[in-house]
Amino acid sequence: MSERAPHQRHPSAAAGVHPAADRITLRGVTATGFHGVYPDEKRDGQRFVVDAVLHLDLAPAAASDDVVDTVHYGELADELVAAIERDPVDLIETLAERLAAVCLAREGVHRVELTVHKPEAPIAVPFGDVSVTVDRAAAPTRAVVALGANLGARAAALTDAVAAMAALPGTRVVAVSRWHDSIAVTETGPDPSKPGYLNGVALLDTALAPTHLLHHLLRIEREHGRDRGAHVERWADRTLDLDLIAYGDVTRDDPRLTLPHPRAHERDFVLAPWLDIDPDARIAGRGRVAELLAELRGGTR
Ligand SMILES: Nc1ncnc2c1ncn2[C@@H]1O[C@H](COP(=O)(O)OP(=O)(O)OP(=O)(O)O)[C@@H](O)[C@H]1O
Numbered sequence: 001m002s003e004r005a006p007h008q009r010h011p012s013a014a015a016g017v018h019p020a021a022d023r024i025t026l027r028g029v030t031a032t033g034f035h036g037v038y039p040d041e042k043r044d045g046q047r048f049v050v051d052a053v054l055h056l057d058l059a060p061a062a063a064s065d066d067v068v069d070t071v072h073y074g075e076l077a078d079e080l081v082a083a084i085e086r087d088p089v090d091l092i093e094t095l096a097e098r099l100a101a102v103c104l105a106r107e108g109v110h111r112v113e114l115t116v117h118k119p120e121a122p123i124a125v126p127f128g129d130v131s132v133t134v135d136r137a138a139a140p141t142r143a144v145v146a147l148g149a150n151l152g153a154r155a156a157a158l159t160d161a162v163a164a165m166a167a168l169p170g171t172r173v174v175a176v177s178r179w180h181d182s183i184a185v186t187e188t189g190p191d192p193s194k195p196g197y198l199n200g201v202a203l204l205d206t207a208l209a210p211t212h213l214l215h216h217l218l219r220i221e222r223e224h225g226r227d228r229g230a231h232v233e234r235w236a237d238r239t240l241d242l243d244l245i246a247y248g249d250v251t252r253d254d255p256r257l258t259l260p261h262p263r264a265h266e267r268d269f270v271l272a273p274w275l276d277i278d279p280d281a282r283i284a285g286r287g288r289v290a291e292l293l294a295e296l297r298g299g300t301r
């Protein structure tokens, strides 16, 4: 009965992570440090100058106009200075690695190009500057997205949504389930009188922060005609629904983004397609998806 997803494994899986063009550039952050191979350098200290190019998705901040959705460059500059001023190392390579880690610790930064200049280095001949640059990427996080539609061209909407997720910055689609037919579940239980759903699950590896990923999922829903008007009842019929089921092992209780999704563990239409593509799947705090589904189907819900 089920319509098939076009690919069990999405073609973008082979294409690698998409380069994101967005970046924040902070240059010339200067502080005194005591790094160097020679005892004089450890005793007297000297200026170190840092340039950082942070690669992160800037669309959520541009949409919200809220600094919490991006990297606050003033705070980052303070952190870089503190990292220059702390315990001395011999090499600017070591310092650059430390400073790159400071940048990658910021939510949403998926790549950093970081340069350390040492303009007063002990070089015997006249010179302009000496610097090292490291280029480091954040390890991507495995995210689980549930897809659903019960209005319009359902399979096309789900397939388009997978393509839209594959095009997100720093994101690749690792696997997509087949599409499962399911009865619409409403607040009062399954309702066969409503249009039936097609449901599926996609696994992504993404460098996007969880809130940034959700921002894009909601955008993709809107682009597929999802009606979120004030008149729309809870769990109303919909052209496309994208839920972020899990983001690594992250747990958070914010109503704007709760992780893992608070109702995923009780939904056959999430657990069954998820199991298609990850037999070992677990929901943090709930247990193995295979067991949750067996319990649900055994009626012990
Ligand atoms: N893990 C999550 N995934 C998706 N949306 C979430 C999540 N946690 C909180 N939300 C918030 O829930 C809001 C409403 O989402 P949505 O309209 O998709 O709910 P729903 O699909 O009707 O119900 P349900 O969340 O039970 O599937 C979103 O705008 C989003 O901010």
Ligand SMILES: Nc1nc2c(c(=O)[nH]1)N=C(CO)CN2
Pocket: 147, 148, 149, 182, 183, 184, 185, 186, 197, 199, 235, 241, 269
């Ligand atoms: N069968 C089915 N029922 C639902 C679904 C869904 O995706 N499939 N989504 C809902 C709200 O997200 C509400 N009910």
